[in-house]
Amino acid sequence: MLSLLLIFMAALFFTGIIVRTKSLASGRKGPGILQPIWDVFRLFRKGAVYSETTSFIFQLAPTVYFSSVLMAMLVVPFGRSHGILSFNGDFIFFAYVLALGKFFSIIAALDTGSSFEGMGASRESLYSMFAEPAFFILMGSLALLSGHTSFQEIFSSLHIGSQISYAMAALATFVLLMISMIEGSRMPIDDPKTHLELTMIHEVMILDNSGFDLGLILTAGYLKFAIYGALIVNLFIGVIPFQYAIPSFFAIQFLMAVAIGLIESFMARFRMSHNPQFIVVLTSVSLLIFFGVLLILQKFI
Amino acid sequence: MEILFDAAILNGTILITLLSFVLILALPRRLGFSITMLAVLCNSLSTSWIAIHALIYQPLEFTIRFGNFAGEVLLKIDGLAAWFILIINFTILTGFFYGLGYLKSYALSGSKFSLHRIMFLFFHLSMLFVCMIQNGFAFLVVWEIMSLSSMMLVLFEHENPGTFKAALNYFVQMHIGITFLTLGFIWVYHQTGSFSFEAINTYFLSNQNLWLFLLFFTGFGIKAGFIPFHSWLPHAHPAAPAHISGIMSGVIVKLGIYGILRMVTFLKSDFLLLGEIVITLSIFSGIYGILNASIHRDFKRMLAYCTIENIGIIGIGIGIGLMGIGNNSPMMYYLGFGGALLHVLNHSLFKSLLFYSAGSVYQQCHTKNMENLGGLIKSMPKTAVIFLIGGVAISGLPPFNGFVSEFIIYKGLIEGVHSASISQIILFVLSLAGLSLVGGLSVLTFTKAFGTIFLGQPRTKLTHKPAEVSLLMLVPQYLIITVMVSVAFFPQVYMIFIGNILSLMNPLRSAPDILTGIAKTTSLVSLYSLLLTGIIVVVWMLRSLVLKNRSARIGATWGCGYIAPNSRQQYTAKSFSKPLGKIFNTVLIENKQFEELNHGEIFPAKKSYISHYQDFFEHFLIKPITDRLVFSANYFSFVQNGRIQSYVLYGIVFILAMVFLTIFNIVV
Numbered sequence: 001m002l003s004l005l006l007i008f009m010a011a012l013f014f015t016g017i018i019v020r021t022k023s024l025a026s027g028r029k030g031p032g033i034l035q036p037i038w039d040v041f042r043l044f045r046k047g048a049v050y051s052e053t054t055s056f057i058f059q060l061a062p063t064v065y066f067s068s069v070l071m072a073m074l075v076v077p078f079g080r081s082h083g084i085l086s087f088n089g090d091f092i093f094f095a096y097v098l099a100l101g102k103f104f105s106i107i108a109a110l111d112t113g114s115s116f117e118g119m120g121a122s123r124e125s126l127y128s129m130f131a132e133p134a135f136f137i138l139m140g141s142l143a144l145l146s147g148h149t150s151f152q153e154i155f156s157s158l159h160i161g162s163q164i165s166y167a168m169a170a171l172a173t174f175v176l177l178m179i180s181m182i183e184g185s186r187m188p189i190d191d192p193k194t195h196l197e198l199t200m201i202h203e204v205m206i207l208d209n210s211g212f213d214l215g216l217i218l219t220a221g222y223l224k225f226a227i228y229g230a231l232i233v234n235l236f237i238g239v240i241p242f243q244y245a246i247p248s249f250f251a252i253q254f255l256m257a258v259a260i261g262l263i264e265s266f267m268a269r270f271r272m273s274h275n276p277q278f279i280v281v282l283t284s285v286s287l288l289i290f291f292g293v294l295l296i297l298q299k300f301i
Numbered sequence: 302m303e304i305l306f307d308a309a310i311l312n313g314t315i316l317i318t319l320l321s322f323v324l325i326l327a328l329p330r331r332l333g334f335s336i337t338m339l340a341v342l343c344n345s346l347s348t349s350w351i352a353i354h355a356l357i358y359q360p361l362e363f364t365i366r367f368g369n370f371a372g373e374v375l376l377k378i379d380g381l382a383a384w385f386i387l388i389i390n391f392t393i394l395t396g397f398f399y400g401l402g403y404l405k406s407y408a409l410s411g412s413k414f415s416l417h418r419i420m421f422l423f424f425h426l427s428m429l430f431v432c433m434i435q436n437g438f439a440f441l442v443v444w445e446i447m448s449l450s451s452m453m454l455v456l457f458e459h460e461n462p463g464t465f466k467a468a469l470n471y472f473v474q475m476h477i478g479i480t481f482l483t484l485g486f487i488w489v490y491h492q493t494g495s496f497s498f499e500a501i502n503t504y505f506l507s508n509q510n511l512w513l514f515l516l517f518f519t520g521f522g523i524k525a526g527f528i529p530f531h532s533w534l535p536h537a538h539p540a541a542p543a544h545i546s547g548i549m550s551g552v553i554v555k556l557g558i559y560g561i562l563r564m565v566t567f568l569k570s571d572f573l574l575l576g577e578i579v580i581t582l583s584i585f586s587g588i589y590g591i592l593n594a595s596i597h598r599d600f601k602r603m604l605a606y607c608t609i610e611n612i613g614i615i616g617i618g619i620g621i622g623l624m625g626i627g628n629n630s631p632m633m634y635y636l637g638f639g640g641a642l643l644h645v646l647n648h649s650l651f652k653s654l655l656f657y658s659a660g661s662v663y664q665q666c667h668t669k670n671m672e673n674l675g676g677l678i679k680s681m682p683k684t685a686v687i688f689l690i691g692g693v694a695i696s697g698l699p700p701f702n703g704f705v706s707e708f709i710i711y712k713g714l715i716e717g718v719h720s721a722s723i724s725q726i727i728l729f730v731l732s733l734a735g736l737s738l739v740g741g742l743s744v745l746t747f748t749k750a751f752g753t754i755f756l757g758q759p760r761t762k763l764t765h766k767p768a769e770v771s772l773l774m775l776v777p778q779y780l781i782i783t784v785m786v787s788v789a790f791f792p793q794v795y796m797i798f799i800g801n802i803l804s805l806m807n808p809l810r811s812a813p814d815i816l817t818g819i820a821k822t823t824s825l826v827s828l829y830s831l832l833l834t835g836i837i838v839v840v841w842m843l844r845s846l847v848l849k850n851r852s853a854r855i856g857a858t859w860g861c862g863y864i865a866p867n868s869r870q871q872y873t874a875k876s877f878s879k880p881l882g883k884i885f886n887t888v889l890i891e892n893k894q895f896e897e898l899n900h901g902e903i904f905p906a907k908k909s910y911i912s913h914y915q916d917f918f919e920h921f922l923i924k925p926i927t928d929r930l931v932f933s934a935n936y937f938s939f940v941q942n943g944r945i946q947s948y949v950l951y952g953i954v955f956i957l958a959m960v961f962l963t964i965f966n967i968v969v
Contacts (some may be wrong), residue, residue, distance in 0.1 A: 047852035051859070053758055055678045057689075063844055067837040073827075085832075087825050092711045093699070095737070097833065100698040107689075110752030110872070112858045113676070118752075120873020125748055126880050129741030133734035140733045144718045144726065197861045207859050212848055216840075219419050276884055283734065290730055299723040 003078035005231060006246070008251045011219075011226035012037055017254060021261025040215045053113040061108030062213040062220075067221040068101030069227070076230050077152035079237045079245045086261035088149045091139045095132065098183070098264050101220070102128055109205040116197045120204035123272070127189060127201070130279040131182045137286035138175050141293040155234040168292045171285055176283050177256065180228030184221060187264040189275055199269070229253045262279065307351050308363040310435075311376065314344045318426045320796070321602050322419050322436045330415060331513040334401075338687035339427060341397050345390035348429050352383035352390075360805065367439045375435040375497060380802030381566070382432040384642060385559045388649050389428050391784070392551040395777035397421070399657050400544030402774035406664055407457075417457055427778055427878040429573050431556055437486035437496040441479065448475040451553055467540035474523055474533040481520030482560075485513060498567070505569040516577060517564045523558025527616060528586045529918040531609045535593070538562075538605035539669060543660020546601060550608045558615055565623065572627030577728060580620030587613025589888065589917070591739050592864040595746040596889055596914050599669045600659050603750060606654065607695065607850040610739060611648045614710060615641045617732060621713035628720055631812040635819055636713035638806075639799045644706035646795070647694070647788060651703060654781045655691040658684050661774055662754060665767035671753040671874045673763075680767045685755040687778050692747035694785060697740050700830030704787035708826055709819070711736065742881075749877045758868040788896045790831055793824040856864040875912070 016033035023030025050058065075081045075090040083090070102124065109121040143149050146157040158165075182189050185202030206217055218226045233252045238247040268277055294300060321340040325333045355361050360379035367374040378386070407413070427447035436441045452475070456468045487497060492508065493500040506511065523530040534554070538546045590609030597603045618641025625633025661678065661684045663669055678685040680803070694701035714736065717729035769775075788795055800816040860866045882889045895910040940951075 034356065035931065044847070047854070048848070049854045049856050051857060052855050053676070053858050055682075055685075057678065057756060060841070064837055067833065067840050070836055070840075071833045085829055087829075088716060088822060089708060089712050092708055093826065093829065096697065096699055096704055096708075099696070099740065099744055100693070100833075102695065103693060103698060103748055106748040107752050107756060110748065111756040113868070113871050114858045114860065115755035115866075115870050115872050116861055118757075120675040121748065121752070121830045122872065122877040122880065125745040125877075129738070132737040132741040136733045137730060140715065140718055140730045143715055144730070147719060149712075149715050207861075211851070212844060216844075238317075276880070283497055286734075293340070294723065294726070299726065 002081045003076050007226045007230050011222040014225050014257050015222050017257035018261040022265050038217050043215035046211040051208050052113050054111045058108050058111040061104040062216040064104040064301035065101040066216040066220045069223050071097045082152045086152045092152050112208045116204050120201050121221050123201045133180050134282035134286045141290040145293045147274050168289050169235050171289050176232050184225050191269040229256050310347045313837050314403040317343050318422045349390045352386040356383040374439045376433040377435045380805050385432045389552050392653050393425050396544040396548040399777040402771045420450045420453040435498040454545045457542045466541040467536040471533045471537040478520050478523030485516040502567045505567050521557040521560035526609045526612045528589050532919045535602050535605045539601035547656035551649040551653035570624050576620045578622030583613045583616025587739040591742040596882045598672050598874045600671050615644050617826045618710045631815050633716050640709035647702045650785050651691045658688040661770040673758045673761045674754045675760040681769050692751050696743040696747050700834050702785045705792045753874040757871045790827045792827050793820045796823050797819045807820040888917045
């Protein structure tokens with residue numbers, strides 16, 4: 001329950017902070033932190049334009065996408081407190097529920113019959129497919145390390161102490177951060193601010209969405225970032241009491257948003273053909289974590 | 302008394318089949334349909350009754366006479382057999398009724414139907430008996446009847462040379478498979494002097510298990526479609542009529558799995574090594590199958606490759622189960638085999654569903670190339686929704702049934718991660734990554750297929766305007782969806798039966814607390830799938846409420862500034878999966894034929910571009926072997942010279958040889 005509230009609160013500010021960081025870095029003042037949320041509210045109040053090519057899939061998809069993110073949010077724990085749902089193997093459920101949302105957002109893009117949106121759909125499905133093994137190897141190694149199989153038990157029994165485990169936590173943060181960049185269509189993979197449809201991934205998929213549906217998609221995107229941020233926070237807080245854990249949650253979310261803003265300010269997007277290589281690298285980083293776990297457990301003789 | 306009654310029922314099914322064979326031939330053709338329907342109904346209902354009986358109460362055993370050579374043959378319907386019998390009967394029934402509607406468009410070519418009906422009956426009966434027979438010799442005979450009758454069913458459109466070639470390919474590969482099985486049974490016979498399955502048990506008790514099991518695994522694996530024995534599937538499935546492809550992919554392939562599981566029940570040692578082999582092979586089957594599925598544009602071939610992927614997933618379950626026995630871990634045993642058995646059921650449901658709906662598309666549009674389709678959701682909305690449900694389910698996504706079985710198999714893998722030896726840990730973690738890759742790829746595959754066939758705008762102008770198919774074809778599909786939903790939301794019911802089957806399969810490992818634990822987790826998963834559906838419904842209702850009084854305009858798709866788009870400019874299936882094909886170009890071999898634009902060619906003439914993907918194993922493994930075989934066989938072509946005189950001579954030489962060899966006691 002706690003995690004749900006915290007994720008909602010973090011989602012309110014997260015994108016605003018990214019935008020603000022980018023503005024400051026480029027020497028502008030920038031909009032207020034809550035501007036993205038006002039944008040969403042404005043969208044919720046608007047009517048919509050639908051393409052004549054589309055079918056009911058196009059109208060249903062944003063709902064499914066948003067619901068899948070909500071559902072994924074329910075299994076994320078916060079330190080000692082469970083997510084609303086917590087059961088053995090919930091991280092599999094997490095990944096697959098998010099995949100359901102992606103399935104629908106991809107077919108919605110194909111529903112418009114636009115070549116650009118089809119292209120975005122193709123890229124989205126390819127990149128998210130490559131990110132799956134990294135997540136599963138990461139969670140598998142953490143399950144091995146902790147001896148448990150649910151998010152809450154895994155995170156609350158991670159023993160951060162030895163030097164190797166610090167290195168591992170750093171690597172795991174890197175992997176989760178990068179997965180969140182892929183899922184959230186952020187800089188090194190995708191450039192949300194580009195003006196050319198050919199170079200977009202996520203943005204080009206939702207070109208035809210408008211009004212309420214677009215609002216749902218944007219909200220889901222904000223929530224997704226906060227969810228991955230919460231997972232990263234969970235790597236560190238373990239069983240720390242709440243009076244320290246909650247401030248550190250916001251601190252880490254803030255740092256993550258600033259980091260993303262800085263990355264977007266000072267980096268260019270990778271070439272599209274290099275993206276798969278980059279994402280596969282994540283899998284090998286996950287394998288490093290796995291070997292680290294084997295080292296800690298002294299499975300190597 | 303009970304047993305006598307059941308034996309009478311089984312004999313009755315044989316009698317019914319033979320009788321309807323005669324009747325279909327003898328009576329006027331228009332009665333053929335009713336006779337077939339009656340026979341199919343009788344056979345499936347009666348055997349289902351026996352199977353349910355066996356599943357709920359206890360295994361049934363009885364003997365029937367099987368010719369002079371094998372004599373009295375033991376038939377046994379235990380839980381494993383009953384599970385497969387029920388799956389067979391359900392798929393056969395839906396396939397039969399769907400087929401009635403599907404074959405209507407072939408009504409002009411009436412003469413084919415009698416053969417098709419007779420073969421359908423034989424095919425059904427032989428599959429049922431494959432699950433029951435406990436004698437190697439009789440098993441091979443029935444197995445062969447099954448292969449031959451299914452080949453005849455594939456041959457329905459025999460005037461098409463492609464179909465003929467595919468059927469021949471199937472025929473040859475099935476016989477390579479049966480050779481392995483025959484070798485296995487003869488090996489056991491040689492060692493123990495008996496063809497009965499009990500003899501395999503005694504063989505395994507006293508000899509090394511590894512090689513004989515691998516022999517059987519190869520034989521059954523050809524039927525099941527593990528790589529590199531898979532190459533018949535992508536040929537035979539697209540060639541067969543839709544209801545037959547649905548049944549073949551739904552059940553025939555599963556009988557290979559049945560055979561493997563039956564052999565597993567006799568295994569006595571080498572569990573760990575075999576488990577590792579099976580898991581590794583299965584992971585590669587899964588990834589290879591779905592990679593190929595994702596690039597092919599013939600949607601029936603795509604579904605055939607996807608079958609290979611699902612066989613891989615089932616195989617992972619079997620491997621986990623084997624390693625569970627080896628590690629003495631009942632948890633892994635139940636999760637592995639339980640997941641495999643549930644996935645067998647699930648796959649038979651959604652794969653037949655997908656083949657049926659793909660068949661509906663083929664019937665209406667007369668093309669299997671998704672590149673020529675598009676926008677069918679407007680003209681065939683029901684088929685589109687059915688295909689979408691099948692696609693989401695087969696990608697293993699919640700809230701459908703595919704997720705439940707994949708979740709159980711994932712749980713088995715994670716359970717394996719906690720094992721002691723490092724080699725197993727590494728295997729399981731890599732399998733976890735492999736399975737997740739398979740999941741991601743199947744999302745890509747089915748978004749591509751659904752998106753290109755049903756969404757967007759029609760890419761070509763079809764000669765006949767497609768329309769929704771008849772109710773007769775839709776109802777069997779609704780029925781399948783109902784069962785799928787029941788598996789998705791009440792998996793614990795199915796898991797109880799599977800638990801019973803598994804504890805009877807290996808009574809040593811009976812662990813009721815673990816079973817209830819698994820049933821609880823699966824029911825939790827289904828509950829959360831229900832919750833997900835609930836959330837979707839609530840959000841949808843909120844959306845409708847908010848949008849009730851809002852304006853909604855209809856306009857053209859945003860063309861990014863371009864105002865004259867045409868439907869050929871839509872993203873194609875080929876371009877959708879092209880980046881993937883490029884990344885995996887070592888396995889996905891693309892053959893391209895095109896002429897480049899010459900330098901200084903100011904007025905280019907019309908050019909063509911052809912590209913198709915080749916099967917890696919067929920190209921690099923099977924083709925070189927067959928090429929060399931054909932090459933060496935050429936040297937003996939003088940034997941087959943077309944002169945009757947020489948053929949008579951061969952006969953005489955053979956007879957003389959036999960006579961002299963017997964006289965001189967060389968042949969006894």
